[in-house]
């Protein structure tokens with residue numbers, strides 16, 4: 001039995017390694033976190049770019065409006081100072097119109113100035129956000145390429161382990177032992193064989209009785225940890 005348990009422990013080493021490699025492959029998620037980061041940055045950048053365009057349109061509209069008012073005012077002033085004979089009512093009407101246009105002009109001037117500043121700051125913001133998006137794009141590409149290499153490497157390792165595992169399993173002629181091993185492995189999700197380390201089960205760290213330890217030492221049958229159910233072997237194995 002001792003020899004069989006030793007072989008089983010060797011088999012478990014390979015199985016744990018295979019499990020580790022499989023979960024490493026499963027954890028390769030196509031740079032998900034980076035892709036999420038990129039998507040968020042792209043969304044932000046698109047929104048900023050859109051508001052840059054919208055603000056620029058507003059600015060152009062206001063500038064055009066300003067030009068129109070300017071022309072109107074010049075026209076009215078020209079009329080007023082042309083020396084053409086006008087009634088007092090006409091003069092006061094024109095003066096009133098000119099002052100009204102001046103007020104409008106002042107208001108628009110301020111608005112245009114504010115819009116101009118907004119356009120410039122949005123242009124800068126949009127530029128730096130676009131650069132960030134491109135950086136993240138590059139990072140995603142690199143991470144995915146790296147993952148592909150890593151995946152191939154892990155799959156090669158698995159391929160190499162498969163025949164090793166097969167011959168290690170063939171070493172165990174006690175098929176009952178192998179069946180027990182598989183069913184405990186399913187239950188624990190990891191190791192099915194535990195060494196006795198300092199009178200404790202290596203799997204669950206609960207003390208193993210002296211009686212059990214002696215039985216394991218004598219190697220007459222299979223001994224299980226009373227707490228976790230793992231098959232017990234000696235530390236030296």
Ligand SMILES: [Zn+2]
Nearest residue numbers: 201204225228
């Ligand atoms: Zn245990």
